[in-house]
Amino acid sequence: MFSDRPGPMARQEAARDEPQGVDPQSPMRRSSGDPQDFHIDAEAAEARHFGGIVASGLHTIGVYQRLAALCHLNRWKVIAGRGIRDLHFPRPVRPGDVLTGSFTIEAIRATRTAGDVVTLVSRLVNQEGDPVLAMTSDVHVTH
Numbered sequence: 001m002f003s004d005r006p007g008p009m010a011r012q013e014a015a016r017d018e019p020q021g022v023d024p025q026s027p028m029r030r031s032s033g034d035p036q037d038f039h040i041d042a043e044a045a046e047a048r049h050f051g052g053i054v055a056s057g058l059h060t061i062g063v064y065q066r067l068a069a070l071c072h073l074n075r076w077k078v079i080a081g082r083g084i085r086d087l088h089f090p091r092p093v094r095p096g097d098v099l100t101g102s103f104t105i106e107a108i109r110a111t112r113t114a115g116d117v118v119t120l121v122s123r124l125v126n127q128e129g130d131p132v133l134a135m136t137s138d139v140h141v142t143h
Helices: 027-031 042-046 057-071
Strands: 013-019 078-088 098-110 116-125 131-141
Touching (some): 057 078, 057 098, 057 131
Antiparallel strands (some): 013 098, 078 131, 098 116, 116 131
């Protein structure tokens, strides 16, 4: 379940557990736009580097965004995402993985126009606690 840990705004954390992963029969798999065989073909994926089907990086980012929006961002007055940097996929996401998402507010900067830019340091881990995504992003929010 979602929880906010007490502390100053600049160190607020958010987390949520939710089953995710890659269902080889899902419409997402068929419509992901990434036709590489290690994402969509179980037999071909067995012979590839990962030894089975794995989620694409964009799918993994999508899982993070869904969790972040459901848990927190949907309560903010978000204008738009400003960018992603330091994006890493340390381990693949596999069918049946349960992912936990979290972010820490690293900084808040006022803009010359309306609102602020909030810098998030984000991560997803699998059910073993192994990281599958790490990134830093900026979100433009209004008051």
